Amino acid sequence: MHIIEVQNLKKSYGDKEVLKGLDFQAATGEIIGVIGKNGAGKSTFLEILMTIKQFNAGSVLVLEENIRTISMQRLEELRKQIAVVLQPTQFYRTLKVEELLKLFKSYYRSSIDIEKIMGDFKLEPHRKKYFDKLSGGWKQIVSLAIAFLSEPKLLILDEPTTGLDPHMRNMLWSYITQYNERTGGTVILTTHNMDEVELYCDKVLLINNGTNDVFATTDEILALGHRSINDFYLQKVSI
């Protein structure tokens, strides 16, 4: 089943056209890396999939619902099945890490054990700290722990590993791949780290000049003779 189906997607900011007719599909259980240079439109694309950004033309189906014509009530139901992690924010200034996890556990009616999440994400030393006092990397980790609380069908991550040290990066990826294997959930993420794409993603969407310049499996790209996804990127995308 296609969990996402995008056809001829167009998005402009004022008279600047960022997405110029992008096609994309994601099947259940895929991990897809969205890449492209700074300003290519990756975050814009993700925000449209998250149903938080309007677009100008084309069709976008998420979990088989057309997000343009869907009722508000069904949109709310749809959003419950999607978890998103944006760049770390200052949303949760006045709450401690433990309080945040409890709050979202009850919001999502999650059966996941908070203590297990605390352990898995190495959050114990930060349990009593206020979110806004954490370093950028730890804010990112807490945001990710919250996203996993909902056991989403679709997980959308905007540069999830930016700012994480190598251990935390590994830990995060093992969490993503375990979640994917255990629940069959689909993961779509943006990253500038081509090694991560090569190691962990099933497919790559390269947004270039506003379109899906390349949309293929990592194996297909490497089979073309590129030594790595990084080499592929450097050859394919001009500065």
Ligand SMILES: Nc1ncnc2c1ncn2[C@@H]1O[C@H](COP(=O)(O)OP(=O)(O)OP(=O)(O)O)[C@@H](O)[C@H]1O
């Ligand atoms: N709200 C907005 N209003 C006007 N222009 C915007 C807005 N959001 C994004 N843009 C512009 O749209 C283009 C695409 O931005 P977007 O953030 O989607 O790119 P990106 O590929 O995620 O970039 P990066 O890799 O740097 O994060 C950029 O030129 C950006 O300046």
